[in-house]
Amino acid sequence: MIKPEGVYVRIPASTANLGPGFDTLGMALSIYAWIGMKSSQETMIRLYGSQMEGIPTDKSNLVYKVAQMVFREAGVHIPELEISMYSDIPLTRGLGSSASAIVGALFAANALIGSPLSEAKLFNMATAIEDHPDNVGASLFGGIITAVWDGLHADYIRMEPHEDLEVLVVIPDFQLSTSEARKVLPAQISRQDAVFNISRSSLLVAALAQGRLDLIQRTMSDRLHQPYRANLVPGMAEILKEAVQHGALGIALSGAGPTLLALVDRHSDRKKELEAYLLNTMKAKGIRATARWLNPSSEGAQLIGNMSSGSFLELIKGEVKA
Numbered sequence: 001m002i003k004p005e006g007v008y009v010r011i012p013a014s015t016a017n018l019g020p021g022f023d024t025l026g027m028a029l030s031i032y033a034w035i036g037m038k039s040s041q042e043t044m045i046r047l048y049g050s051q052m053e054g055i056p057t058d059k060s061n062l063v064y065k066v067a068q069m070v071f072r073e074a075g076v077h078i079p080e081l082e083i084s085m086y087s088d089i090p091l092t093r094g095l096g097s098s099a100s101a102i103v104g105a106l107f108a109a110n111a112l113i114g115s116p117l118s119e120a121k122l123f124n125m126a127t128a129i130e131d132h133p134d135n136v137g138a139s140l141f142g143g144i145i146t147a148v149w150d151g152l153h154a155d156y157i158r159m160e161p162h163e164d165l166e167v168l169v170v171i172p173d174f175q176l177s178t179s180e181a182r183k184v185l186p187a188q189i190s191r192q193d194a195v196f197n198i199s200r201s202s203l204l205v206a207a208l209a210q211g212r213l214d215l216i217q218r219t220m221s222d223r224l225h226q227p228y229r230a231n232l233v234p235g236m237a238e239i240l241k242e243a244v245q246h247g248a249l250g251i252a253l254s255g256a257g258p259t260l261l262a263l264v265d266r267h268s269d270r271k272k273e274l275e276a277y278l279l280n281t282m283k284a285k286g287i288r289a290t291a292r293w294l295n296p297s298s299e300g301a302q303l304i305g306n307m308s309s310g311s312f313l314e315l316i317k318g319e320v321k322a
């Protein structure tokens with residue numbers, strides 16, 4: 001049943017490849033995007049916020065196209081849509097903006113027609129579009145997601161992040177698209193590197209599941225993508241080696257970069273030291289960057305309400321942080 005009043009949803013950002021978990025381990029983060037969707041006489045796409053620059057506002061828009069996939073799958077015909085989107089998630093920085101748009105579009109379109117598709121189905125569709133399940137899983141389900149994608153079916157387990165876990169991201173002021181950052185990866189790896197990552201990834205997942213923050217430092221390393229991508233982010237190689245000496249529990253490239261992400265004990269008295277170290281190291285390499293303290297987001301995609309009681313911007317105003 002189509003909801004004539006429309007819906008609006010909120011979707012968290014995400015970090016993929018958490019440490020050794022390349023293409024498999026992701027976490028939702030407390031930066032959000034909002035999507036409003038309504039059936040309409042004529043398609044109208046309104047994008048708000050500085051993060052939306054350059055995104056198309058016609059039917060080639062990703063959110064419109066993904067919404068139509070949901071309608072096709074559910075056997076519903078809604079060719080014309082009014083879509084509104086506001087996002088605080090930086091574009092093309094390794095914080096899952098594309099995953100948030102895909103998950104938001106799937107979730108909103110499904111809610112608009114009375115949610116005939118299960119969350120497992122939405123996860124499968126999202127993974128088929130994005131091609132790896134860690135960003136989309138985290139944005140859809142929230143928390144920490146470990147997932148497997150065999151090209152047809154995605155399986156996952158969601159873990160609740162430990163309450164002491166805080167996240168510091170350092171976002172460089174340049175963009176790095178995932179497709180560009182995948183081109184530098186080798187097609188094959190050695191058995192030693194495979195064992196290196198499998199062992200650390202397995203232990204990291206178990207440690208996160210049991211709240212063993214003391215094990216993060218020894219498990220957050222990687223040989224599958226970070227060494228190859230280090231040349232794309234000035235300062236990254238040094239930061240990956242040294243950040244734990246400045247108070248991080250662990251440090252990783254967030255997704256395909258260029259953002260670097262530190263896991264931090266929120267009670268640590270070295271938070272200022274860590275932030276200054278990360279920013280100064282990037283500055284020394286000529287990179288301007290913004291530091292943001294975030295929390296893991298326990299909530300994934302959420303239906304917030306319908307569009308009957310005001311304009312999209314008025315509806316989300318109370319939720320968007322200044």
Ligand SMILES: Nc1ncnc2c1ncn2[C@@H]1O[C@H](COP(=O)(O)OP(=O)(O)O)[C@@H](O)[C@H]1O
Pocket residue numbers: 055056061062063085087090091092093094095096097098099101176177178179255256
């Ligand atoms: N709200 C959106 N609407 C349409 N396309 C989007 C939206 N958000 C992101 N994208 C697309 O995703 C691209 C960024 O994806 P990607 O390179 O994977 O980086 P990341 O997901 O880390 O931000 C953008 O250049 C744009 O093409």
Ligand SMILES: N[C@@H](CCOP(=O)(O)O)C(=O)O
Pocket residue numbers: 014015016017022023024093094095096097098132135178181182225254255256257
């Ligand atoms: N596993 C992917 C992750 C891409 O994440 P994004 O947030 O940078 O889109 C990869 O490393 O290529």
